[in-house]
Structures are given as structure tokens and as C-alpha cells.
Amino acid sequence: MQHNSLLIKNAKIVNEGRIFEGDIFVEDGLIKKIDTSISAKSAHVKVVDAEGNYALPGVIDDQVHFREPGLTHKATIETESRAAVAGGITSFIEMPNTVPQTTTIEKLEEKFAIASKSSYANYSFMFGGTNDNLAEIKQVDTKTVAGLKLFLGSSTGNMLVDNPDVLEQIFSSTNMVISVHCEDEQTIKNNLETYKKQYGDDIPLKFHPKIRSEEACYLSSSKAIELAKKTGARLHVFHLSTGKETQLFSNKIPLKDKKITAEVCIHHLWFSDADYDEKGTLIKWNPAVKTKTDRAQLWEALLDDRIDVIATDHAPHTLDEKNNVYTKAPSGGPLVQHALVAMFEAFHNGKITLEKLVEKMCHNPAILFEIEKRGFLKEGYFADIILVDPASPWTVNKDNLAYKCGWSPFEGTTFKSRITHTFVNGHLAYENFKYSDQKNGKRLTFNR
Known part of the structure; x- marks a missing residue:
């Protein structure tokens, strides 16, 4: 089933100098609503439970x-x-x-x-x-x-x-x-x-x-x-x-x-x-x-x-x-x-x-750079959202590198935090070392 709606629940939202617990509702690639509690009105909404992890732009x-x-x-x-x-x-x-x-x-x-x-x-x-x-x-x-x-x-x-x-x-x-x-x-x-x-x-x-x-x-x-x-x-x-x-x-x-x-x-x-x-x-x-x-x-x-x-x-x-x-x-x-x-x-x-x-x-x-509708978690902005688990350690090694060149100056480093989800224009592009086949990047535009 194709979902064009997304609901992120129970996130610690980091935006514009504050951190607050809440939900983010996304439709057609845009953030439609940010509130303390939002319920899914339809079975066509994909629900992701952030489980108290951080949600960042x-x-x-x-x-x-x-x-x-x-x-x-x-x-x-x-x-x-x-x-x-x-x-x-x-x-x-x-x-x-x-x-x-x-x-x-x-x-x-x-x-x-x-x-x-x-x-x-x-x-x-x-x-x-x-x-x-x-x-x-x-x-x-x-x-x-x-x-x-x-x-x-x-x-x-x-x-x-x-x-x-x-x-x-x-x-x-x-x-x-x-x-x-x-x-x-x-x-x-x-x-x-x-x-x-x-x-x-x-x-x-x-x-x-x-x-x-x-x-x-x-x-x-x-x-x-x-x-x-x-x-x-x-x-x-x-x-x-x-x-x-x-x-x-x-x-x-x-x-x-x-x-x-x-x-x-x-x-x-x-x-x-x-x-x-x-x-x-x-x-x-x-x-x-x-x-x-x-x-x-x-x-x-x-x-x-x-x-x-x-x-x-x-x-x-x-x-x-x-x-x-x-x-x-x-x-x-x-x-x-x-x-x-x-x-x-x-x-x-x-x-x-x-x-x-x-x-x-x-x-x-x-x-x-006066980029249009990006860089913030705001209603009406494009749904570019990342979820970060601050307490899920992992070590950089050749098996988990995504670079074509196949190496990193961080190889052998253990990081305490892990990016669990990356949404680009409301589409799940990445989840826990798994990648979407779809390429949903858009050309940036500028308010100049």
C-alpha cells in the first residue's frame, strides 16, 4: 500500500532553540501539523513511533x-x-x-x-x-x-x-x-x-x-x-x-x-x-x-x-x-x-x-542561503526529518560504510548515537542501515 501520509509519534522535537515532546503529521511531502498528541485518522497513514528519540530537521x-x-x-x-x-x-x-x-x-x-x-x-x-x-x-x-x-x-x-x-x-x-x-x-x-x-x-x-x-x-x-x-x-x-x-x-x-x-x-x-x-x-x-x-x-x-x-x-x-x-x-x-x-x-x-x-x-x-521551506520543523515546510537514538552505540567499519571510496577516517570509532530514520520530502529514505530504492531528492529553491 502506498502511504502519502506519515505520523511520527512520541518524539523529542528539537527546533528553534527548544526541545519538546510531540508528534509530527506529514502529508504529500509537507509537514501539516506539529502537536503534543496527534491521532492517525486513517489506515492509510504510516505511523512511526520515535519512542522518545530525538526528531531533528x-x-x-x-x-x-x-x-x-x-x-x-x-x-x-x-x-x-x-x-x-x-x-x-x-x-x-x-x-x-x-x-x-x-x-x-x-x-x-x-x-x-x-x-x-x-x-x-x-x-x-x-x-x-x-x-x-x-x-x-x-x-x-x-x-x-x-x-x-x-x-x-x-x-x-x-x-x-x-x-x-x-x-x-x-x-x-x-x-x-x-x-x-x-x-x-x-x-x-x-x-x-x-x-x-x-x-x-x-x-x-x-x-x-x-x-x-x-x-x-x-x-x-x-x-x-x-x-x-x-x-x-x-x-x-x-x-x-x-x-x-x-x-x-x-x-x-x-x-x-x-x-x-x-x-x-x-x-x-x-x-x-x-x-x-x-x-x-x-x-x-x-x-x-x-x-x-x-x-x-x-x-x-x-x-x-x-x-x-x-x-x-x-x-x-x-x-x-x-x-x-x-x-x-x-x-x-x-x-x-x-x-x-x-x-x-x-x-x-x-x-x-x-x-x-x-x-x-x-x-x-x-x-x-535563503533556502525555501527547509531547515526547520515547521508546519508548511518540506518534511525533511531525522530521528536519532542517542543511546544506541555502533562502530564504524568497512561493512557499514556507504561511501563509494570504501574508507573513512572514523573507521574503528564507536559512536554512542545512531540515526534510525531519515525522511526526505516525507519519504523514508533510510532506516537503520537499510536504504530505500526510491530517489526522492528535489532541487532546492531559494527565497531571493
Whole structure:
């Protein structure tokens, strides 16, 4: 029997700064009613008893690399969106550094066409800026595209935007959110040269944060912020990795009024340079995982609202690719399946409240990108809902990984919490390590 109605009973609902016990009634993919007690009026209603577990809005991940088109030996939109719903991520925004790059309207629409057939989660894509595609940038439909992505560091080869005049023109000519990867190219090149002279290509991983240094990050992010202030652009700085950078951001303005915002990623909140000896290239990211002090300062800035969003920067590579010497091992790793349960560990350890966690992973990405009817548990909103059991431990191993690349930096980690159900647009996409065959992701739209 096809159910187009769903009733979630007995949930601890986490939404807009409160936790309260209640029921959620869903019809035709939308939340119709939230109340303390709702009874099923018909046999056609699917009833799910949450048994006192938490009900959260679906997580919105504002930065992922799903590798399609062109790099599908690492990942595809289908495989990684499936891993995402297993991790409670019901909407994602994917980056433009695929092959070919998403730097024309035509290539952007080709990606949307792929996702419309293959995505388990809701989706949007960033349009990539380069030194020479300003005319294309001006044609982007801001109601149907998440935003603009600029690489101000060498993470992605020839997508580097390093012409100051072009940068200023881009900042001055779009009202879209401009998301930036900030690392100073020349500083990194100089540092790399120093270590190569000493070690050749096989540089010990512990020097990664010295090569992609605090100075490289701060120099680039402070310049981007200066330019945003000069031009009035709407700037979002991705994946802060240093304590020093957190000083560049304000918590004095409500998020909806902020012109300059910041994100931190799971790996910068979880790992530190003390983990390089054990994890090696598996935790090689750009920007680099830095010191324990940096990690503590990132947490502080997250909790006092200088940092607005938690994301993953999910960027899988094959193990063969990662198992190379320093200069040949690519940066990035898979994270969407384990991001939320990792943050629940921080909740269990008293580092963050669930209300704050939901604010940073669900509400704020929706506010920041002006996503229509998502990111909150509200009547009239799309029914993107996750149920989390906070006391059902499980250990990450190869058998329960959903990533195409088949590995995780969290292998061997035991998480106390488990995502039991993920609903995407009212459809049960995932339940206790079992996946639906149906792909119910929709293209995100924006209130702009």
C-alpha cells in the first residue's frame, strides 16, 4: 500500500532553540501539523513511533564534493547522496570543481539533470568563478542556484582566482552569496619548497599544517573580508581552520542581517595535528587540520556565534590515491555519513547543546542561503526529518560504510548515537542501515 501520509509519534522535537515532546503529521511531502498528541485518522497513514528519540530537521550540508561528472571512480551523486541520508543530511550544496568544471550555465544544468535522476537527498550546486567567466556569472538565476564559489587557494588547480581586478569585479557584480576557499597561494608555494628541499616528495604529514599554514589562511581570508567590506558583497568563508581567523568575524549581528559569515567543518572540530602520526594522509585536508589550540578556538567561535555553520567538505578519494607520498596524496576525505553522529558525541561530552547543534547544521544554512521551506520543523515546510537514538552505540567499519571510496577516517570509532530514520520530502529514505530504492531528492529553491 502506498502511504502519502506519515505520523511520527512520541518524539523529542528539537527546533528553534527548544526541545519538546510531540508528534509530527506529514502529508504529500509537507509537514501539516506539529502537536503534543496527534491521532492517525486513517489506515492509510504510516505511523512511526520515535519512542522518545530525538526528531531533528534534516541537516543541510553547504559544502560537498560528490565528484560527478568526470571523477566518478571516487564517488557519484547517487552513492554520496545515499551516504548523506544515512548520516541525516537531507540537502546538500555541491562544489564546482568537477570535470568539466561547473563554470558555465550549460555545465551547471547538466549537473542538475544528473541529480534529478540519481539523488536520494535534496540538492543544489554552486557556480564556479574563474579569472575569465564574469559574463556567465551575471547570467546565473539566483532563485535556483545556491551561490557562487571562488577558490582563492590552489586546492583545485586552474580554478584558482588570482587576478585582483577580476576578484573585485566579481565581488561588485553579484548579489549571490560568494563562498570562498581562503589560502594564500604564494605562501603555500614558498613553504612547500622549504620542506621539499629537506625531504623531497615524502614530507612527513605532520608538516602539512606548517605548509598550508595559519599565515596562508589568515592572509587570504582577511583579504577576502576586506574586499567584501569595500564592495558590499555577501561573503561566506568556508572551512575555517585557525583560531586567528575567528577574530575576523562578528557575533553582534543576527545571521539574517550578516554580510560576512563563516563555516567550520567536522574534521577541524574533531582532529588535531596530534592525529597525523596515526591517521596520516587519511586526514590530509585543505586547509590543514591544525593544532589543539586552534581546535579549541574554533569551538569557542562556533559556540559564541562568530562561526555560523557546521559542514563537512566531504571530498572522497580512493585509498590508492590517498596512499601516496605527501606531494602526490590528494587532500580531502569522506564525511557525510558520520558528521551528525560525530557532533552528537560532542553533545554527549557536554561541548554543545542539541539546540545549538541544530541551529548550526539545519537552521543556519537555510537562513544563510535563503533556502525555501527547509531547515526547520515547521508546519508548511518540506518534511525533511531525522530521528536519532542517542543511546544506541555502533562502530564504524568497512561493512557499514556507504561511501563509494570504501574508507573513512572514523573507521574503528564507536559512536554512542545512531540515526534510525531519515525522511526526505516525507519519504523514508533510510532506516537503520537499510536504504530505500526510491530517489526522492528535489532541487532546492531559494527565497531571493
